[in-house]
Amino acid sequence: MSAKSESHAGDRTADLGLDGSIGPDTFRLLALGCVLVMTASYVSVLREVTRVVGGTQSLFALVGAVIVVATVLAWTIRPRTAVVAALVAGAVGFGYYLEITGVGVDVVFSASDAILSDTVTLVAGLPLLRMVEAGVWTLAFVPAPVFLSWYLAVRSRYALAVIPGGFALIFLVLTGDAGTTVTLLGTLAAVGAVGFGELERRGGSVAQADLLAVSFALIIVLSLSVTVVPDGSGSSDHLSGGDPNTLEGAIDYSSERSGIGGSVDLSPEVRFTVESERGAYWRTGVYDRFAGDEWVRTGDASAYDGPLEEPPGEHERVRQVVTAETNLGVLPAAGQPLAIEGDLAQHTEVSAHGQFHPTTSVIEGDSYAVESAIIDPDAAELRAAGTNYPQPILEGDYLQTPESTSSEFEERTAEITADADTPYDKAVAIEAHLRSTKDYSLEVDRPNGNVAEEFLLEMDEGYCVYFATAMTQMLRAEDVPARYVTGYTAGQEVDDDEYVVRGTDAHAWVEVYFPDHGWVAFEPTPPGPRDEAHADSVEQARSDGADNVDTDSSQDVPVSDDDDESADNPDENGADDDGSDLNETDPGSDDGPDGNETDPGSDDDQSGSDDGSDGAGASVEASDRDDGLVSSLISALSVSRETAAIGLVALVGVVAGVHRTGATDRVRRTVGCYWQRRTDDPDRDTERAYRRLERVLAREYRPRERSESARSYLEALSADPDRDVGPQVATVVDRYERALYGGGVSRNEADETIELVDEFTRARLPIVGRR
Amino acid sequence: MTDVNPPTQTASPDRAALDVSTVADLCAEIEANVADVIVGHEEAIEHVVTAMLGRGHVLLDDVPGVGKTMLARSIATSVDCTFRRVQFTPDLLPADVTGVNVFNQQSREFEFQRGPVFGNIVLGDEINRAPPKTQSALLEAMEEEQVTVDGTTRDLPDPFTVIATQNAIEPNRTYDLPFAELDRFMKKLQLGYPEPEEEAEMLGRTVGHHPIEDLESVTDLETIVAARETVAQIRVEAPVREYATRLAGYTREHARIGVSPRGTIALLRAAQARAATDARDYVIPDDVQAEAPVVLPHRIRTTDHDRDGEAVVSNALERVSVE
Known part of the structure; x- marks a missing residue:
């Protein structure tokens, strides 16, 4: 193939002649290029997966090898053989995937129903990242379409070549992995491959490429104006407050993913109330796979049927009754939930990580009872837990870091945990480091690339999502199994055993696995500033008279009551200091506003926020307003840029369409009626002058018949006395005849003729003409 | 020229x-x-x-x-x-x-x-x-x-x-x-x-x-x-010659026997003479059109009626493009 294109290179340059025509060889190159772009579009989607789970090199190597093989085989085997080969390759890849995941190939025969339903699930929008062995899956998936489409393209069967590639792309669109841009690019490339292929086959010219341009523009404009691609980030009906600009909207924007946004707002609305003998972090989501810019939950959920397995270690069972104060898409519950009671139980499913999720929306006023296991180990026990992790923990994604994670990140982590020998010490060191070196702020610019890395190495401030993400990734870098969890802090304790939880309490933290104990929560976010900002938001909303900020019982209770806090904190810290809790490890936990904290599993009250909230809150508000203005400006600009891009594409399409319909020719002809460029040849000038005259006469009276000579046309027109065909027209016709049939005209005569025609036609200009 | x-x-x-x-x-x-x-x-x-x-x-x-x-x-x-x-x-x-x-x-x-x-x-x-x-x-x-x-x-x-x-x-x-x-x-x-x-x-x-x-x-x-x-x-330029050829071609397509090359020559000679009577030293398609109805029909055989040639020629003059 490459030899062929080489040998045609010379011809191709020759094909680009003076008339601008492009030969079939160029069209072939363009068509092959389009097939490559189409291939690249879906490979890039798969690469997004391997970038997270690893295996990018293998993926690229595989794609390259397949293309080479396809190129060679294109000259040696017949299409039917090639299709069989591709199918076999696909089947072998799939079988390999099944073996790797431990399912075994025999499942194909024993559980074809399950496989079918899995495929349906995948096609119905299950992102590839949620698959357990996503990396292997991509390697199994990629060879067949790449091979077939390139094989057929090399054989100049472009329309057929588009089918396997298009199938792969559509599959990835249905799984929700292919974004709009990639899909658009792939689709355009597919259209281009077919179009250029046709041009090559039919020996078309560039003039016919305008049809292609129209198709391109149509596709682009339609796809950008109609959102048909099921883009994961597009569907966020998950929470009633699911606005992605709010913190909870960002962390819980869909049931399988947790995004990491930029600046976020806090909603002061009450979400739910909890009756519980002790306060806790109310967990709503557990995520294991980190994609650099978002968290993904792998594995499938199963329907809830009876209590879950208890954690291996010592634990306390706590019963909570949660009442939704607004529509919820989550089932908040403390610690490791074990059992759920109430009507919602049958609408509950359990994730692979033991988190309850509702299958329907939880309606305002619904309530359910949850029993949770709260593990409460002390530091000594955790230090002693060792690293003898069970197999499922090691095989899961709890140690996953994105492939692109830099060594710098790992080195810095190693530095921070240099003095720590046990996983527990490492966790504590990381927690302490983040709390002490990073400031809390809801106003951050979302970094590009790996958020954990950026936060640790570059950023100075962030909010819980950043802290938790960084800590999880740092622990993993140190080979400590960790996961990222989302939910709400304990909220406002309005009465004994009753907590009011608002949107401001949305939170993200970390769970670390300890053998014989289970998942233990850690809190890397400095709690003081966080609670200040959050409480201030509620106060602000209260003073603005906003709805839904309070329940009946909460409105008379201050959100961040210093007395309350100081009453709680010592108590808490006291408990901590016995060594029964994680907080022992926090330096200066007794006094500092940022020092104490939060073991969701063991603390009664989490809302620990202490001092000077007013000043800090005010400054947050101020910056909020500034940022709002700036961001609205930015968003206005970006919208206009997008609109401009669409407009440009649409314009190209319109221009090509106009060219297609020949309107430009018409315009040129119309303009040509009134103006004429002079040439060196007087005869030619005279002839063109006559043509102009004829066009104007045709518009005014009737066109000349094909079989009618210029003279008889003129005579026929002059026969009607109403028609103002003056003697100058006769002169023009005479000159024209002389130029065309006689001995030619002189320069002066030609100029005179042009002037006569100018005068004649300009007097008949539609608007400014005299008649 | x-x-x-x-x-x-x-x-x-x-x-x-x-x-x-x-x-x-x-x-x-x-x-x-x-x-x-x-x-x-x-x-x-x-x-x-x-x-x-x-x-x-x-x-x-x-x-x-x-x-x-x-x-x-x-x-x-x-x-x-x-x-x-x-x-x-x-x-x-x-x-x-x-x-x-x-x-x-x-x-x-x-x-x-x-x-x-x-x-x-x-x-x-x-x-x-x-x-x-x-x-x-x-x-x-x-x-x-x-x-x-x-x-x-x-x-x-x-x-x-x-x-x-x-x-x-x-x-x-x-x-x-x-x-x-x-x-x-x-x-x-x-x-x-x-x-x-x-x-x-x-x-x-x-x-x-x-x-x-x-x-x-x-x-x-x-x-x-x-x-x-x-x-x-008298000058007979290419466009006129081509026009005469097209006319002859039309008669050959639409009759059993069409106009012979001798007929085309005669047509152009007649057109030359007509141009001269108009004091023109070049032939224009109008000359050809004026001469064709008398120069061509008797050279055309359709089926059996002699007069059919005239219809063929008038059709040719109506249909054949001048330029």
């Missing part, structure tokens, strides 16, 4: 040609002269004049008594030249047309007695009454501009124009001209009956003293020869 060339480049080294406007005047003069005798039929007069200048021969095909012979005589008279007339009859022999070698008793030698074909303008009256052998004697002379008698070839005078008439009635007493020979006439004209007022005027002129007897020549032989040279040099 550039303006460097003078518009009337008619000078020829061996023969003196006239200026094209002189030719136009000459034509007008002859036509006016003939119109003194013939009432109406201006188009036919012009056609005969242009045929003469275009080195062609004319066949007048009509019922008797519409003035065919009178037209031919008037034109011949208008030019100061030899006018001969042959009345074709069923018993006319070829020698009666071409001439014969006669033994002169005094000189005791055979002398060639020139037949009526040796004239500048020859009127072959009722040519379809003679048997084909006699017809062909005249037609051969038309084509070759020479006659061969007893092995001796003799040139006919220059100019040599035949105006033949035939009548369309009494088909059982006539010998139709062979199709191949019809082709040798540049034009076939019909005069038709005069309009009522024209006829009334004609009667006024001819009753009593016939005006032909007072008709005088307006030009001489040399002028005609020079005018023919001028006409031969």
Whole structure:
């Protein structure tokens, strides 16, 4: 193939002649290029997966090898053989995937129903990242379409070549992995491959490429104006407050993913109330796979049927009754939930990580009872837990870091945990480091690339999502199994055993696995500033008279009551200091506003926020307003840029369409009626002058018949006395005849003729003409 | 095709040609002269004049008594030249047309007695009454501009124009001209009956003293020869030639036998002459269009009706693109 294109290179340059025509060889190159772009579009989607789970090199190597093989085989085997080969390759890849995941190939025969339903699930929008062995899956998936489409393209069967590639792309669109841009690019490339292929086959010219341009523009404009691609980030009906600009909207924007946004707002609305003998972090989501810019939950959920397995270690069972104060898409519950009671139980499913999720929306006023296991180990026990992790923990994604994670990140982590020998010490060191070196702020610019890395190495401030993400990734870098969890802090304790939880309490933290104990929560976010900002938001909303900020019982209770806090904190810290809790490890936990904290599993009250909230809150508000203005400006600009891009594409399409319909020719002809460029040849000038005259006469009276000579046309027109065909027209016709049939005209005569025609036609200009 | 060339480049080294406007005047003069005798039929007069200048021969095909012979005589008279007339009859022999070698008793030698074909303008009256052998004697002379008698070839005078008439009635007493020979006439004209007022005027002129007897020549032989040279040099540019070719092509596609290349040549020669009568030194498509209805139809055979050729030609003129 490459030899062929080489040998045609010379011809191709020759094909680009003076008339601008492009030969079939160029069209072939363009068509092959389009097939490559189409291939690249879906490979890039798969690469997004391997970038997270690893295996990018293998993926690229595989794609390259397949293309080479396809190129060679294109000259040696017949299409039917090639299709069989591709199918076999696909089947072998799939079988390999099944073996790797431990399912075994025999499942194909024993559980074809399950496989079918899995495929349906995948096609119905299950992102590839949620698959357990996503990396292997991509390697199994990629060879067949790449091979077939390139094989057929090399054989100049472009329309057929588009089918396997298009199938792969559509599959990835249905799984929700292919974004709009990639899909658009792939689709355009597919259209281009077919179009250029046709041009090559039919020996078309560039003039016919305008049809292609129209198709391109149509596709682009339609796809950008109609959102048909099921883009994961597009569907966020998950929470009633699911606005992605709010913190909870960002962390819980869909049931399988947790995004990491930029600046976020806090909603002061009450979400739910909890009756519980002790306060806790109310967990709503557990995520294991980190994609650099978002968290993904792998594995499938199963329907809830009876209590879950208890954690291996010592634990306390706590019963909570949660009442939704607004529509919820989550089932908040403390610690490791074990059992759920109430009507919602049958609408509950359990994730692979033991988190309850509702299958329907939880309606305002619904309530359910949850029993949770709260593990409460002390530091000594955790230090002693060792690293003898069970197999499922090691095989899961709890140690996953994105492939692109830099060594710098790992080195810095190693530095921070240099003095720590046990996983527990490492966790504590990381927690302490983040709390002490990073400031809390809801106003951050979302970094590009790996958020954990950026936060640790570059950023100075962030909010819980950043802290938790960084800590999880740092622990993993140190080979400590960790996961990222989302939910709400304990909220406002309005009465004994009753907590009011608002949107401001949305939170993200970390769970670390300890053998014989289970998942233990850690809190890397400095709690003081966080609670200040959050409480201030509620106060602000209260003073603005906003709805839904309070329940009946909460409105008379201050959100961040210093007395309350100081009453709680010592108590808490006291408990901590016995060594029964994680907080022992926090330096200066007794006094500092940022020092104490939060073991969701063991603390009664989490809302620990202490001092000077007013000043800090005010400054947050101020910056909020500034940022709002700036961001609205930015968003206005970006919208206009997008609109401009669409407009440009649409314009190209319109221009090509106009060219297609020949309107430009018409315009040129119309303009040509009134103006004429002079040439060196007087005869030619005279002839063109006559043509102009004829066009104007045709518009005014009737066109000349094909079989009618210029003279008889003129005579026929002059026969009607109403028609103002003056003697100058006769002169023009005479000159024209002389130029065309006689001995030619002189320069002066030609100029005179042009002037006569100018005068004649300009007097008949539609608007400014005299008649 | 550039303006460097003078518009009337008619000078020829061996023969003196006239200026094209002189030719136009000459034509007008002859036509006016003939119109003194013939009432109406201006188009036919012009056609005969242009045929003469275009080195062609004319066949007048009509019922008797519409003035065919009178037209031919008037034109011949208008030019100061030899006018001969042959009345074709069923018993006319070829020698009666071409001439014969006669033994002169005094000189005791055979002398060639020139037949009526040796004239500048020859009127072959009722040519379809003679048997084909006699017809062909005249037609051969038309084509070759020479006659061969007893092995001796003799040139006919220059100019040599035949105006033949035939009548369309009494088909059982006539010998139709062979199709191949019809082709040798540049034009076939019909005069038709005069309009009522024209006829009334004609009667006024001819009753009593016939005006032909007072008709005088307006030009001489040399002028005609020079005018023919001028006409031969009229410019026929490629677009016109292509137009003529397209017309011929159309007839070939839409008839059993279409216009022959000889017909196309005749068409362009006629067009040249017509351009000259308009004082133009180049042919425009209008000239071709004006000549085609008389030059082409008799060269076309559709199925069996002779007149169908006219329909084919008028269709061709309507359909074939000029440019």
